[in-house]
Amino acid sequence: MTKSPLTKPLVSTSTISCPRILIITSCTGKKLHNPTNQLTIEDFKDTERLKERTQSLSEFSCPSGQMYTGLQHLRLMEGVDILRSALGGSASLSHFGKEAVDVKIISAGYGLIPEDKAIVPYSVTFNSMKNDEVYSWGNYLRIHEDFQQEIVGYDLIFVLLGDKYLRTLKLPVKTHSHQTFIFFASNKSINYIDSGNAKLLTLTLSNKSASRFSCALVGLKGHLLKLIATEASRVSHLLESIYNNPETLEELLNKQPNPLELPLGISFSTERKLNFQNKSHRKSKYTEEELCSILKLPVAVNQHLKMQYFIPEWDDKVDAGYDFLQDKFSPNRKACKDDIYAHEEKIYEKPNYDGILVSKIVVDKRKSKRNDIEAAGGIQKYLKFSGEIMGDCGAFGYIKQPEPPYNTIEILDYYQRLGFHYGVSIDHLIVGPFAQPGIREERYDLTLRNAEEFISKHQKFGYTFTPIGVAQGWSPETYAEAVKKLVEMEYDYIAIGGVARTPTIEILEILKEVYQHLTSKTRLHLFGVGRIDALPYFRHLGVTSFDSASPLRKAWFDAVENYHTLSGKAYAAVRIPFVDKQSQRIKHLLSSGYERETLKQLEQEALKAIREYDKGNISLDESLKKLLAYDELLELPRDGIVNPTAKARRLRQHTQLYRELLEVKPWQECECKICQNPDCRVETIIFRGNDRNRRRGFHNTYVFYKRFREFLNAENCNIDSTKE
Structure with missing residues (x-):
């Protein structure tokens, strides 16, 4: 006899003191x-x-x-x-x-x-x-x-x-x-x-x-x-x-407290002070209510324009055929010619950015680079990138000079000759010691004069790339006045410069003033600002593009959060440095009496442990033990003198960080091509050399771009629903 599925009594009252x-x-x-x-x-x-x-x-x-x-x-x-x-x-x-x-x-x-x-x-x-x-x-x-x-x-x-x-x-x-x-x-x-x-x-x-x-x-x-x-x-x-x-x-x-903290600024659980030079007449705090009030402002008139992410180009390439097990480069490899970018097919089938920003200061850094670009047939063919490419002068490279080292015609010809889609006018940064009274006004006026000359000659001589005028400033009002003047000069694309290290809260103050001067056809770019959680505010206030290398560079510059995930959670990659390449710490260890063979054995055991753990062949604790046996020695500071307290603290921290990484195994959950590639996979979470670290940076950029696209898709859905 088949047992009825309804042999237990069903609930029959609408109010229950404690539901089962x-x-x-x-x-x-x-x-x-x-x-x-x-x-x-x-x-x-x-x-x-x-x-x-x-x-x-x-x-x-x-x-x-x-x-x-x-x-x-x-x-x-x-x-x-x-x-x-x-x-x-x-x-x-x-x-x-x-x-x-x-x-x-x-x-x-x-x-x-x-x-x-x-x-x-x-x-x-x-x-x-x-x-x-x-x-x-x-x-x-x-x-x-x-x-x-x-x-x-x-x-x-x-x-x-x-x-x-x-x-x-x-x-x-x-x-x-x-x-x-x-x-x-x-x-x-x-x-x-x-x-x-x-x-x-x-x-x-x-x-x-x-x-x-x-x-x-x-x-x-x-x-x-x-x-x-x-x-x-x-x-x-x-x-x-x-x-x-x-x-x-x-x-x-x-109603749950939002633990989100926007990078370099906004926190929903804390309040941050503003630090503009003329803050004396400003509000000293920016609360959650005020953040929400931003989204209640009339939406920017350029909202219909698409939003784009540009990644700065810094020769971030890898050896496509790198042998991770043997730690050997491809045979007969010539780095400048053979190494590839993240957007090339052997890494990712599709770029994880809408465009690339190339600074002239970076092109000029290597003497042969400009010749290589011209020989390739232009910047797009050189980068092997089908998307849009923006060029700027790289003001950070000449920040200490009284004036930029370029003139307008030189830069116009440079953009046109190399085939850029967008070219940025010559600006001069107003930050740090260069934002002092007297200096800042000179740089402000110089930037606007260059912008006026740039668009005038662009129109006069028929250059085909899209011109971008730069707004510099030292307060929301000065930025807004600069944008107003650039609009009057008939710029359809304007960039806000000098805010890369500015707290998000202050950028919002600037944008609230700036967006009042935008037209329906004005595109607005933020230089060096890629803050995924601030996008709703930036977008609402008229930002249509931004550039940032932060996701990429955090892979090797961030001490503990260098492997990113789609949830927003970041993990610490496991440090297993090369013994043979003898970094400063390795040299200190050798000079302090450690045998090279001993260090080499610890290095190889650590590599084997993380790989065997990835395959499920050894336990977490066994893998962690091998990793820490090598990692513990890396505490030796540059002066060779060990502080026992600092060493113990570092070991505790790394034990916790590595355990968290190993427990979750985020690289196994990631769907990106690098993490799914059986040759790379676990190698991506090993902090060791360019070909691992940059691939981890490529992965981080993939995560960043996917979150960016999800934001845009959600925004489009919201727009569609309001239309209905």
Whole structure:
């Protein structure tokens, strides 16, 4: 006789003092034990074989709730423990405790299982299956039928499933009008959600959500469940409110403090002071309300113009055939000729930027570079880039000189001859000691005079590239006045210079003044400012393009955040420097009595450890031990004198940073071509030489550009919805 799925009594009242909770989650690839002979899908297809193989792995058996160690599961179970403690500790709810919350896990091997079911390690996931395989294997495991039976008797059901795991439920199932379902899902998954007769709330999660809550996307569902549990432990009747009115949960999450801090400026949890030279008559603080008020201002009149990201060109190239295992360059390699840029096909199929900014000061740095560009047939062919290319003079290179070393005709001819799409007028920076009274006015007037001469001669002599006029200044008012004059000169493209190191909060002050002078055809560029979380404000105030090498250069210049992810979380790459290349620290070690052979052995063991860990052949702790054995020696300072306190502090910090990196394995989750390339993969998170570090920079740029495109797509969706 077939057991009815409705053998448990359904809830029949609309108000419940404490709803009975069920959480449906998924298995994770990361497990407590990782033996090499884990169960495979073939083992699960044969009952007798499964028994034999399970017995052979019995030493690794443990409850499923403990077996999975992925971020989502760990955060989820922390939340469950909080709920059970809170509900069980209440005098009025003492009959609940552990029974107040049940957890069921969709395992791609075992099916839908309770958290206390003993299992052994296996290597099966729905995520690697094609859609028809997902449905077929889900049917074999009877996940739909088991889910139907398990939900009976529960009031509040949380479903934390990725796309393919959600499909195995084959919704809808029979539900009751007095049940409430909360789905945590991606936009891609919402078409598979159907709660039947039950109340429903779907929380759609994205990389933007992950950034909002400062959590890796892979663990976001569990993180939010823990957050809800924490609030429920503090606020009485919260679960009852969510049960009766699911929208309460949206309100709760929207009210959570935003941990986001915009680079170099805005913080939603702190207030920052302005530091303009003439700040005496300005507001000293910029609050969250004032930030929100920016978006309430009339949108800039140039909003219909597309927004673009340009990356500065600094000869950032790599050897396409670099041998990471042997640490050898390609045979007969000539760096200038053979090394390639990130936008070339062997690295990425499509560029991770809309355009490239080339500074004349960089071109002039290598004597043969301009000749090479002309010999190649122009800047576009030299860079092997099909997108737009902007040229500027590189004012940072001559900042200390009284006047720029170029004249207008020289620069106009240079842009035209090399085939730039955009050419920037000659400017002079007004920053630091050069922003003092007397000096700043001279540079301000010089920049505007050059801009006027630039566009006049551009029009007179018929140059074909688009001219860009530069606005420099030392206050919002002076920047705004410069932009006003550039518009009057008939510039359709204007750039704001001198703000690369300016706090975001001050840039917004400038833009609020500037945007009043923009026309519907004025494009506005920010030099050296790539701050992904400030884009909504920049965009609203009329910025249509910007350039930044920050994502790229953080790969080797940032001390601890040099591998970026789509969630906004950044990790520290593992430092394994070359012994043979003898950096300053290696030289000190050798001069302090360490044998080269000993250092070489530690170096190679560290490299082997990180690679074997990536393959799943050794444990995290074993890998970490090998990495730190070499890393610990690198504390030796340049003067050769070791400070024990500083050494211990550095070791603690690196232990924590490396453990965090290894636990998450973000390079395995990344979909970019570098991280998916079996020859590079884990090498990307090793801080070691140009060909690893720059590839990591390329990866960071990929992440940055993808987040930028997601912002633009979201903005376009919002615009379309308002039109409807």
